[in-house]
Amino acid sequence: MELTLHLNYDSAIPLHQQVYAGIRVAILACRLLPGQRVPSTRSLSRSLNISRTTITQSYEQLLTEGYLEAKHGSGTFVCRQLPDELLHAETIVPNANPTSSSIKLSCYANYLAETPFALQPEPTVEISFRYGRPALKQFPIALWRKLLSQRCQSDFQWLDYALDPQGYYPLRAAIAQYLSRARAVQCQPEQIVITNGTQQALDLILRVLLEPGDAIALEDPGYLSARKVFLSHRAKLLPIPVDQSGLLVEKLAHLATDQVRLVYVTPSHQFPTGATLSLARRLELLSWANQARVLILEDDYDSEYRYGDRPIPALQGLDNSGSVLYIGTFSKVLFPSLRIGYLVLPPQLVPLIAHAKWLSDRQIPTLEQQVLTDFIEEGHLESHIRKMRAHYDRARQILVQALRSHFGEQIEILGEKAGIHVMVRFSLSISDTEILHRAEAVSVGIMPAAPHYLVNGGEGEFILGYGELDETAIAEGIHRLASVLK
Numbered sequence: 001m002e003l004t005l006h007l008n009y010d011s012a013i014p015l016h017q018q019v020y021a022g023i024r025v026a027i028l029a030c031r032l033l034p035g036q037r038v039p040s041t042r043s044l045s046r047s048l049n050i051s052r053t054t055i056t057q058s059y060e061q062l063l064t065e066g067y068l069e070a071k072h073g074s075g076t077f078v079c080r081q082l083p084d085e086l087l088h089a090e091t092i093v094p095n096a097n098p099t100s101s102s103i104k105l106s107c108y109a110n111y112l113a114e115t116p117f118a119l120q121p122e123p124t125v126e127i128s129f130r131y132g133r134p135a136l137k138q139f140p141i142a143l144w145r146k147l148l149s150q151r152c153q154s155d156f157q158w159l160d161y162a163l164d165p166q167g168y169y170p171l172r173a174a175i176a177q178y179l180s181r182a183r184a185v186q187c188q189p190e191q192i193v194i195t196n197g198t199q200q201a202l203d204l205i206l207r208v209l210l211e212p213g214d215a216i217a218l219e220d221p222g223y224l225s226a227r228k229v230f231l232s233h234r235a236k237l238l239p240i241p242v243d244q245s246g247l248l249v250e251k252l253a254h255l256a257t258d259q260v261r262l263v264y265v266t267p268s269h270q271f272p273t274g275a276t277l278s279l280a281r282r283l284e285l286l287s288w289a290n291q292a293r294v295l296i297l298e299d300d301y302d303s304e305y306r307y308g309d310r311p312i313p314a315l316q317g318l319d320n321s322g323s324v325l326y327i328g329t330f331s332k333v334l335f336p337s338l339r340i341g342y343l344v345l346p347p348q349l350v351p352l353i354a355h356a357k358w359l360s361d362r363q364i365p366t367l368e369q370q371v372l373t374d375f376i377e378e379g380h381l382e383s384h385i386r387k388m389r390a391h392y393d394r395a396r397q398i399l400v401q402a403l404r405s406h407f408g409e410q411i412e413i414l415g416e417k418a419g420i421h422v423m424v425r426f427s428l429s430i431s432d433t434e435i436l437h438r439a440e441a442v443s444v445g446i447m448p449a450a451p452h453y454l455v456n457g458g459e460g461e462f463i464l465g466y467g468e469l470d471e472t473a474i475a476e477g478i479h480r481l482a483s484v485l486k
């Protein structure tokens with residue numbers, strides 16, 4: 001790996017101290033991350049053009065102070081467990097607070113500066129019920145590799161800029177057919193814009209449709225990452241409660257509709273409660289949106305996974321007035337780092353969203369779009385979904401059974417009929433923080449639902465993802481939880 005250090009060869013400060021300080025600062029500023037390998041003394045001495053003894057001296061100091069750790073035979077690494085006090089050592093990034101800088105920031109950047117943001121590494125536990133991860137080990141990697149290599153060799157067009165800001169046309173055609181078969185979505189390939197997942201889809205929609213101060217009605221509790229995008233565009237948030245049949249649509253009638261631009265919903269599998277929006281409420285929502293001239297953002301992120309009853313057709317398919325913007329993603333059915341999602345839009349919005357997309361990132365890589373097209377056209381997507389549905393169904397049954405048998409009356413399980421997570425409500429007289437501590441003490445990771453609530457709530461509620469756990473780990477995880485919570 002390359003490590004750039006600024007050394008002053010004329011300084012009175014000895015070089016070994018400068019190297020030591022440079023690496024230490026890089027660690028504290030998270031430019032070098034825990035567990036990351038640092039260059040060998042030989043290669044660093046070569047790239048900095050100073051003696052290896054000097055570098056060794058600096059490394060020894062960093063090893064002694066616990067910033068680095070050496071693994072015999074495999075190299076030197078940033079220590080995995082940096083003590084907190086090291087991470088909070090004296091400020092090492094000049095002007096770390098962006099708002100105190102002399103650089104004038106945009107309104108958007110001011111929001112970013114005011115909002116705590118850190119992609120935290122997952123806590124290292126043996127059994128993690130973390131939300132949102134599909135069973136990556138089940139992914140047909142050999143098949144994907146084969147399709148990838150065929151496309152790589154076929155021609156060189158994919159190396160060049162794409163001319164279509166909406167995305168690779170054959171992929172849009174394959175998605176349109178899949179959506180009409182599987183989700184009863186009414187659409188033509190011309191209405192689709194391929195995006196970098198749901199996250200970008202939401203951002204693009206807001207750029208095109210929202211003025212700061214406009215209001216968005218949204219489910220409460222709801223999907224935190226969507227809420228963050230809305231806030232970054234300075235939307236006013238109008239939380240609408242949900243119950244076992246999804247969004248309480250009747251509450252929308254009380255809103256001053258001249259302010260409301262959008263309603264964001266996850267009707268097929270409400271996040272995080274798992275409720276399905278009933279047909280009656282779907283029709284009520286469409287009728288309200290049509291009358292109030294409000295657009296609906298339908299986030300259909302994992303509806304492929306339904307157990308027992310039949311998949312509910314998408315809201316978009318019931319709409320005849322062009323009020324629904326449908327968002328889909330391959331993050332759950334395939335794998336999240338693919339970063340391919342899509343928007344199905346009313347035709348008049350397509351050129352604007354495609355233009356905004358091009359301005360933002362030009363295009364999604366063509367090669368991945370081509371491979372995905374082959375994957376869908378050759379029938380692998382649907383057979384993978386069928387296989388995974390059976391896999392998750394088994395995992396889900398083990399989880400629900402274990403939760404019921406260990407916690408009995410002390411637990412309510414919500415949203416077990418769909419998706420790859422459930423939400424549970426514990427009736428234990430233990431605070432959420434204490435529940436998390438106790439779970440961690442037995443090396444089990446669970447996620448509190450409270451951060452997904454906008455208005456207070458969620459105490460005692462947790463999200464348990466089971467996508468990536470095998471049956472033994474699920475049973476063992478719940479056994480361990482019960483042993484410390486009951």
Ligand SMILES: Cc1ncc(COP(=O)(O)O)c(C=O)c1O
Pocket residue numbers: 132196197198199200223266271299301328329330331336341
């Ligand atoms: C409600 C909801 N929508 C969408 C997504 C997927 O987002 P993306 O497509 O950006 O990976 C998730 C992922 O966890 C989700 O929970």
